[in-house]
Amino acid sequence: MKQILTFLAIAFFVWSCNQTEPKREVKTYTIKQFMENTKAFGSSFSFDEKKILFTSNQSGIYNAFVADVETGKIEQITNSEKSAIYTSAFFPNDNRIIVESDNEGDEIFHIFLRQEDGNLKDLTPDSMSRASFYTWYHDQKAFIFGSNKRNPKFMDVYEMNIETFEPKLIFENEGGFNLGAVSNDRKYMAFSKTIIKQNSNMYLYNKDTKEMKLLSEHQGNINFRPIEFSDDNKFLYYKTDKDSEFMYIMKYNIETGESEKVFSDNWDVDYAYHSFNSKYYIVGINKDAKTEIKIFDKNNKEIKFPEFEAASIASVNISKSEKYMTFYLSASNSTSNLYFYDFETGEYKQLTNTMNPEIDKNDLVNAEVIRYKSFDGLEIPAILYKPINASKDNKVPALLYIHGGPGGQSGLGYFNSQIQFLVNHGYAVLAVNNRGSSGYGKTFEEADDMKHGDADLKDCIYAKQYFASIGWVDTSKVGILGGSYGGYMVAAALAFTPEEFAVGVNIFGVTNWLRTLKNIPPWWEDYRQALYKELGNPDTDSAYLYEISPLFHAKNITKPMMVLQGANDPRVLKIESDELVEAAKSNGAIVEYVVFDDEGHGFRKKENEIISNEKILNFLDKYLAKKEEIIKEKE
Secondary structure (H helix, E strand, C coil): CHHHHHHHHHHHHHHHHHCCCCCCCCCCCCHHHHHCCCCEEEEEECCCCCEEEEEECCCCCCEEEEEECCCCCEEECCCCCCCCEEEEEECCCCCCEEEEECCCCCCCCEEEEECCCCCEEECCCCCCCCEEEEEECCCCCEEEEEECCCCCCCCEEEEEECCCCCEEEEECCCCCCEEEEECCCCCEEEEEEEEECCEEEEEEEECCCCEEEECCCCCCCCCEEEEEECCCCCEEEEEECCCCCCCEEEEEECCCCCEEEEECCCCEEEEEEECCCCCCEEEEEEECCEEEEEEECCCCCECCCCCCCCCEEEEEEECCCCCEEEEEEEECCEEEEEEEEECCCCCEEECCCCCCCCCCHHHCCCCEEEEEECCCCCEEEEEEECCCCCECCECEEEEEEECCCCCCCCCCCCCCHHHHHHHHCCCEEEEECCCCCCCCCHHHHHCCCCCCCCHHHHHHHCHHHHHHHHCCEEEEEEEEEEECHHHHHHHHHHHHCCCCCCCEEEECCCCCHHHHHHCCCHHHHHHHHHHHHHHCCCCCCHHHHHHCCHHHHHHHCCCCEEEEEECCCCCCCHHHHHHHHHHHHHCCCCEEEEEECCCECECCCHHHHHHHHHHHHHHHHHHCCCCHHHHHHHC
């Protein structure tokens, strides 16, 4: 009897191990429902610290909004329907605000004053020049901004008194300098100057004597980037990666010329700054694709505030009184929301609700950081989104998502609705941080220089081996999708390795590097040499750039391709996509081409995001997943 029971127990164990886990009911949502999620970013306290200014696309395009801290009421205070409006700052003593806007994505931004009655006044009205708000002077009687009105290639530095609103030129920029900080006494300005992406210098400019002093004399590739001056104007804080893979914080003594380390970590310090009167010191660390925030008091003691499970805090902003703080909270399956925090009571409250209430958070997925080895053994970090019901018995199609750049990074947090939308409809997504991505040390970031369309593309191809190893991806159905530089990678994949991916979705991607690098917008002049170092100089490296440009190899494209483009794009000109589409079609490839006449580099209008993502899903369903109902519907 005992032997029979033992046998039955073993048989039951074997049977139970062979059972597949039942599928969980997952509701699928339309892209319109996902686009009812809103994006919110930025924050500025009103002069009385009772309201918070931020940017949101709740209206269908980015506009300015104000949240009342006490009541929680949110009010839309600009009403643009064509061009996105981005908030900069509240005025120091009233409820006027500064915003920026361009013309339907052309990136010729102007600075506007939004009066308390709602009227907008263009403070930088020259139609041909670009302006950018930088910061307030510490006394808040004027603000500082940049403009390329005098020379389209470089941003001169101006100040604008808020009594007269007359711009005053305070630094004529002839050398491609980038403003990093201004001292409280207005005497000093600190600049950086990019030599190449991995090498930059730092300068101290004395407004009284007009002397420009190099602070970073060095050999080799080292970055130096100024952050801020101390309250007493005696020190300059800056970031550097000298003798390190990662950026850390130093401070420079203006009188003695000596520097000392302030803060370092085993990851890049993205940003660091003091609150208005230096009661707190805030540090943001790019820790394995997730921002980690640290706040210290004057005694260098770390301040603790509430911890949020499986979520990350970003964009910390402390009020002028140093009593309050705003920050954004997000997770990979939860949209980013604006929060208000009271240092004295330790209480916090959520000010925005950016997630569409029709979407159940449990139907979305938590992403995870994974790593896999590429062709040469280099470890490639990536963010994996696994559909809820994917399994070895229910294999799913997959997409590689390639970020922009070059030098961008995909991270954790609610990256965008597009990824969760595709995952919700049954596609695994792997957001690849191929070599050349930022955030993993300067050696990793330099590893794709003059190797584009080759080493970085191989990193993407080797992700297919990772898919094979996990067992729940249908490796015969792997596509590649990306925007800007990521779009280039899509076109490169289809042209240079035509059998590796089943489909490609190219969103305003570069296809002809010769043209793109010759037509860099004039306001990118200070970054031109850095791009040439990484990608090649069109005057001296034309043969190489020809070889890495997918347009000239479009005869190899055989797999279905979708191309999306904004007609007003100043970075990747529409002709780039026009010519690739024409060449691929003449080769007999299946191509779907979508152009938005009212968009630039990146789609800013919800209506256009809905259209583009609906078309992307239909394309993938037909040509990657090969869903029969879609094929029949199209036929």
